[in-house]
Amino acid sequence: MGMGQRPRPSGRRPPGGGAASPRSLPPRCSPGSAPRGGKSSEKKRSFEELLLTPEEMAILDQNETPDITKISSPKWHPLHSYVLALQIPLMDRLLDSGVDINLLDKDGFTPLHKAVIGKKEAVISHLLRRGANPHVRDRDGATPLHYAVQVGALQTVKLLIKNRVDVNVADNDGWTPLHLAIQSRNRDIAKILLVNGADKTRRTKDGRTALDISLCFGRDFKSYDLAKLVKLVPANRKM
Template sequence: MTNFVLKNSYLHGFSTFVPLPAPNSILFGTSTSKVLVSSRQGSVGLSVTDKQLIKVRFCAVESKQEALLQTQMGEWEDPDDGSGSEYDDDDDDDEEGEVKENDLDFESDWEEERSGIGAAASGDAATTISKYEEDLLKEVEQLLEPEEREILNQNATPNLGKISTAKWRPLQTLTLSMQIRYMDMLLDGGLDIDSVDKDGLTALHKAIIGKKEAVISHLLRKGANPHVKDGDGATPLHYAVQVGAMQSVKLLIKYNVDVNVVDNEGWTPLHIAIQSRNRDIAKVLLINGADKSRKTKDGKTALDMSLCYGRDFKSYDLAKLLKILPVE
């Protein structure tokens, strides 16, 4: 490890003194990274100009600031004053061997120290959170009125009946706000993952409507039914097509949903893709077995719908797609 000690606007630690680029500051680094350490009123600031991993320790010793720098590069670059480097090629070759040798020791020391610091930080964080929770509990109990404390005591475990309506279901609300941790708490407490609101929408329906990709994947892994229909007979695939969520469409197909499923009006996901003029999703559906000959209850095929928008490029593009796919 190289020690750099700040004294009177000069940097010690090398064979020569290097004038600082600004009062009470140190510029050091490599050809790929530069670090500016500045001293001001007993504190040391650090600015890193790229993502190079640099580990710096600071300690204040009376009127001087000491920065202990460890990097994997190990080379010194003069402050950029417009002149060339004072080191010649031979010196660089010699230093390269030293750097490689030092790198081995550095990585070993760093990994060992990082493990220790990580474990200590984890323990400190847990202690801090625990202390915060204790303090918060005491503070809230002091703030609550007697009747409010009684409500809290009666609901030591979640009481969903008191925080639900036919329209506003906790699981659906948490789904749209992406509160996965609290969703799992409800599910672990016995809540049906496919429970519906007054419109027949499950949490999976809601997640797809809100295009919450992470929640969609989580619900499917937890066992949510990808085939469930809402009050109008629409499945999660219908909604994924409607909102243009390509990744959700592909994910649901991987879960073996029926690409030709119909709602109460006889609409398939392909009908909705054409209505929304989404060529890419229509193509995915056709490639995965969508039946373009299916008719709605009023007798319209997907091709009929594509021609209802009039004579424009998109209409022709969709019509061509429906005529040539799937390839026999």
């Protein structure tokens, strides 16, 4: 999916130095050819590492009040850094001084995008309570919901749905959150999306449905289980 720079499976431009497009399938998706990404060693890294350089990570880990100015520019505003550092009081000081809660960085990420990618649940809830827009797309068309699915954050997916995000929103390559959930082989998230109205008939720009993607993994039990889930849950079902 062209999601701006997402934590990666595959290859688009990395945001701020490390993350890339969250979804990627082989050029020819046939049974037995699994999508790249999935359980790659890169995905095992913390998502802060995909957004920050090792030097910036060291600054962030220094103490309870890291020198944020050293990791904020020219990539992004200090607000984004406070999000990654879980510095909610400092975030609030900036917001109370008039800083835009939906401020974009150079990759089109809002603070909410960053919080979702970093799996900062307390920050995500706080930003949403303060009015953060969960519908903003990055420059590849990816919303926070796309990223929540990509990083496997089930509770964040539920929270975003509760905040009335569109479960069928597609990025610039036509990938919806359901396509990503199936590509990530995350049955629990796929089910949540389906029962909340995800359209299993939607196709990516290269013509793949969620079922097509589930069949790219071969014939192991998990692939069968995903395909069965997609087939059994009625399209556009709402609960």
